[in-house]
Amino acid sequence: MIRLTGISKHYVAAGRAVPALEDVDLEIRAGEILGIIGSSGAGKSTLVRLINLLERPSGGEIFIGEERTTALTGRDLRNLRRRIGMVFQHFNLLNARTVAANVAFPLQLAGERDRKVIAARVAQLLERVGLADQADKYPRQLSGGQKQRVGIARALACSPRILLCDEATSALDPQTTRSVLDLLQELNRELGLTIVLITHEMDVIRQSCDRVAVIDGGRIVEEGPVSRVFLHPSHPATLRLVREAEHGGGGADTGQAHGRAGPLFRLTFLGETAHRPVLGRIAAETGIDYAILAGRVGHIRQTPYAQLTVALVGGNVAAAIGRLTTAGIEVERLGGQVPAGEALHAVA
Ligand SMILES: Nc1ncnc2c1ncn2[C@@H]1O[C@H](COP(=O)(O)OP(=O)(O)O)[C@@H](O)[C@H]1O
Numbered sequence: 001m002i003r004l005t006g007i008s009k010h011y012v013a014a015g016r017a018v019p020a021l022e023d024v025d026l027e028i029r030a031g032e033i034l035g036i037i038g039s040s041g042a043g044k045s046t047l048v049r050l051i052n053l054l055e056r057p058s059g060g061e062i063f064i065g066e067e068r069t070t071a072l073t074g075r076d077l078r079n080l081r082r083r084i085g086m087v088f089q090h091f092n093l094l095n096a097r098t099v100a101a102n103v104a105f106p107l108q109l110a111g112e113r114d115r116k117v118i119a120a121r122v123a124q125l126l127e128r129v130g131l132a133d134q135a136d137k138y139p140r141q142l143s144g145g146q147k148q149r150v151g152i153a154r155a156l157a158c159s160p161r162i163l164l165c166d167e168a169t170s171a172l173d174p175q176t177t178r179s180v181l182d183l184l185q186e187l188n189r190e191l192g193l194t195i196v197l198i199t200h201e202m203d204v205i206r207q208s209c210d211r212v213a214v215i216d217g218g219r220i221v222e223e224g225p226v227s228r229v230f231l232h233p234s235h236p237a238t239l240r241l242v243r244e245a246e247h248g249g250g251g252a253d254t255g256q257a258h259g260r261a262g263p264l265f266r267l268t269f270l271g272e273t274a275h276r277p278v279l280g281r282i283a284a285e286t287g288i289d290y291a292i293l294a295g296r297v298g299h300i301r302q303t304p305y306a307q308l309t310v311a312l313v314g315g316n317v318a319a320a321i322g323r324l325t326t327a328g329i330e331v332e333r334l335g336g337q338v339p340a341g342e343a344l345h346a347v348a
């Protein structure tokens with residue numbers, strides 16, 4: 001639905017070109033929640049600002065549906081921007097206006113004069129984001145999460161088909177982040193809203209996105225379903241972001257730190273297999289011992305996952321792998337081997 005082809009963006013600062021994006025190709029599907037993740041300065045904000053043409057690309061084209069938006073000017077451009085809502089990290093509310101007046105603002109800008117129409121639409125939006133009783137408050141009287149709900153209501157005022165969120169939860173605590181992400185997912189489902197969610201936090205992606213693109217140094221370095229990118233990161237930038245999400249703990253692994261005996265495997269359980277006691281049963285049946293060297297468990301959106309790095313010791317390893325695979329568990333052989341001593345805390 002949104003397509004960027006060969007997009008580059010260079011800013012000019014102090015007479016010199018600052019490259020921000022290079023040769024970006026990206027497709028955003030209608031009705032999906034696409035995450036764009038990257039560390040600070042990677043080019044994320046530039047990318048979203050290009051989608052609603054707050055910035056012009058230095059090269060390349062952007063299409064929304066069949067429309068080449070990079071060709072639009074004047075009134076057509078203003079109409080396009082109205083069809084794309086945007087939510088910001090620091091909310092960008094007007095402090096001198098009430099909550100209701102903030103949400104009414106884009107309707108007024110769009111030329112709506114009928115106060116009854118505006119009042120009805122504002123009431124409906126505030127109800128939807130759970131702020132019906134806060135209409136007459138001022139932004140300074142609200143919590144961060146409430147401010148962002150106002151930001152979302154305002155972004156939806158003109159019924160856009162696309163919502164761009166630039167670090168929308170980065171100023172919020174984890175619990176508030178969760179509730180704002182839940183709201184965005186509900187809006188995605190109820191309205192068929194296409195959402196582009198920019199973040200530097202892998203946890204935000206894991207909780208809310210269908211697909212993710214990883215941006216590093218102005219380039220998209222990896223892209224795909226969240227389950228694949230999160231559980232099998234292939235680019236160093238992705239690996240770094242996944243590890244940050246796990247607080248630098250021994251969660252993600254490379255399997256390289258180990259020495260001699262016992263082959264290492266990474267087992268990935270996705271969906272209901274994550275809840276089944278398969279590993280112990282198969283170990284018993286095939287006479288292997290296993291030592292768990294690293295593990296992580298959680299949810300990718302609503303889907304449970306578990307990923308374990310194990311050393312398989314003794315018994316019929318080939319048969320065990322065959323049975324694990326048949327049980328729907330993804331088995332990858334890792335490069336390293338565990339030292340014989342570590343097999344001491346093997347479980348069987
Ligand atoms: N208005 C601007 N003028 C000059 N350089 C900019 C401007 N905006 C962003 N940049 C530069 O472009 C690069 C990408 O920035 P940005 O898109 O804001 O990254 P992110 O949102 O991922 O932190 C950075 O090197 C940043 O310094």
Ligand SMILES: [Mg+2]
Pocket residue numbers: 044045046
């Ligand atoms: Mg940014």
